[in-house]
Amino acid sequence: MAKYRLPRGMRYSTLQERKHFYTEEFDRRKVAEWLEEHKGKVKFAVIIGRHTKIYPQKYKEDASTTIIIDEYESLSDVRDEIIEFLPEAAYYDRNVYDETDRKTGQELAFDLDPENITCPIHGTLADKMRRHQGLSFCKLELELVKEQALSLHEHLKKQFSRMKIVYSGRGFHIHVFDPEAYALSAKERRQIAKTVKEKGFQIDEWVTAGEMRLIRLPFSLHGLVSRIAIPLEKGELEGFDPVHDGRCLPKFLSQSALTS
Ligand SMILES: [Zn+2]
Numbered sequence: 381m382a383k384y385r386l387p388r389g390m391r392y393s394t395l396q397e398r399k400h401f402y403t404e405e406f407d408r409r410k411v412a413e414w415l416e417e418h419k420g421k422v423k424f425a426v427i428i429g430r431h432t433k434i435y436p437q438k439y440k441e442d443a444s445t446t447i448i449i450d451e452y453e454s455l456s457d458v459r460d461e462i463i464e465f466l467p468e469a470a471y472y473d474r475n476v477y478d479e480t481d482r483k484t485g486q487e488l489a490f491d492l493d494p495e496n497i498t499c500p501i502h503g504t505l506a507d508k509m510r511r512h513q514g515l516s517f518c519k520l521e522l523e524l525v526k527e528q529a530l531s532l533h534e535h536l537k538k539q540f541s542r543m544k545i546v547y548s549g550r551g552f553h554i555h556v557f558d559p560e561a562y563a564l565s566a567k568e569r570r571q572i573a574k575t576v577k578e579k580g581f582q583i584d585e586w587v588t589a590g591e592m593r594l595i596r597l598p599f600s601l602h603g604l605v606s607r608i609a610i611p612l613e614k615g616e617l618e619g620f621d622p623v624h625d626g627r628c629l630p631k632f633l634s635q636s637a638l639t640s
Contacts, residue, residue, distance in 0.1 A: 387519045387623050389633075390605040392432045397632040398466045401601045405608075405631055406462070408455040414598045414611065417557045418487065420476050424449040424458055425594050426467035431515060431604055436466055446594070448473075468603030471594035476562060485562035488569065489595050490536070490576065491587040492529050493551035494521035498582070515604065517550065522622065525551045525582075530617055532581050546611050547622055549602025553595060566590055606633055 393401070415422050429435030429443035449461050462470055474487040494517035498504045501520060508514055529545060529552035536543060542557040564572070566589070573588035586592040596602065596609050607628045612620060622628055 385513075385516050386605060387517070387522065389623050390607065392434060393468070393601060393603040393606045393630070393632070395434060395436060395466050397606070397630070398468075398601060398603055399463060400632050401608075401630050402459060402463045402466075406459055406601075407599050408459060410599045411597065412455055415472070417555075418472075418476065419562075420478065420484075421450070423473035423475075423477075424452075424461075424597065425471040425473065426462060426465050427469045427471075428465050428467045430468070432468045434468065434603070439465060462600075470597045470600035472597050473593055474590075474595055475593050486564075486569075486590050486593065487595075488540075488556040488558075488561040488564060488572075489587055490532060490554040490556075490581075491548075491551070491584040491595070492525050492532065492553070492582065493548075493584060494518075494525045495550070496582040496584065497521045497524045497528070499524070519623070522551075526617060526620065528581055529554065530614070532576065532583070533614055535576070535579065535581075544611050545614060545617060546596070546598050546609055547607075547620065547628060548596050549605050549607040549609050549622075549628075552617075555595075601630060606630060 425446050425448050427446055428439050435443040447465065449458055452458050452461065474489060475483045476485040478484050495508060495514060496505050499518060499521045502508060502518060508516060533543060533545060533554055536554065536556065540556045540558045540561055544555045546553040546555065570589045573583065573585040576583055576588065577585060587595065598609050598611055600609055602609055607622060608630055610628050
């Protein structure tokens with residue numbers, strides 16, 4: 381099996397780059413727009429350096445911890461927290477809570493990642509894990525995962541009407557905002573995940589079933605690949621190339637290209 385790491389041009393972001401992104405580029409207005417779909421107060425979360433092992437020294441002990449951000453007044457406060465931690469990843473909690481912090485529902489989501497795709501060159505996820513390449517992927521896998529996202533969206537349209545696709549920095553997420561999707565029971569979610577799997581979609585079942593309630597925050601920086609997570613229209617997906625598309629390229633990449 382061929383060895384690989386990531387498509388050309390995708391790499392870890394440095395702490396300085398994370399800082400640059402969240403200080404200069406992070407678009408709170410777009411984040412606010414995205415979260416309008418979400419009822420009730422949103423909880424955010426960050427992981428500082430679990431995979432990259434890149435973290436501010438003072439947070440060495442917490443580098444792999446999922447840190448919840450739920451005490452804030454505004455998105456500015458959230459951004460300030462993010463700048464304090466300089467995380468490799470930022471998420472939000474899909475659970476909906478009432479005033480007493482009781483869970484009342486959950487946004488339904490589907491997570492398609494390139495490493496889950498069985499690649500004719502690099503094999504199955506199990507093959508990749510054996511070679512300690514569970515987080516690696518190639519351009520072909522990106523193409524295949526894109527095709528899966530398109531056809532999964534098609535498939536879900538039979539059941540749901542309010543969906544959004546997000547390029548996550550690696551693969552794609554499909555978010556469902558239909559009210560009846562928020563109200564699904566855990567059992568119903570597991571059933572949906574199972575059915576979708578049986579149809580051949582290589583989703584992460586934990587996300588759809590709801591056990592994994594966090595999902596990458598749109599417009600945040602994916603620090604393993606130096607890409608911005610962005611929502612895409614379905615029609616944009618086919619021609620979308622995350623290696624070159626300017627919308628998902630943080631400014632520091634073009635700057636580092638100029639200076640190196
Ligand atoms: Zn591959």
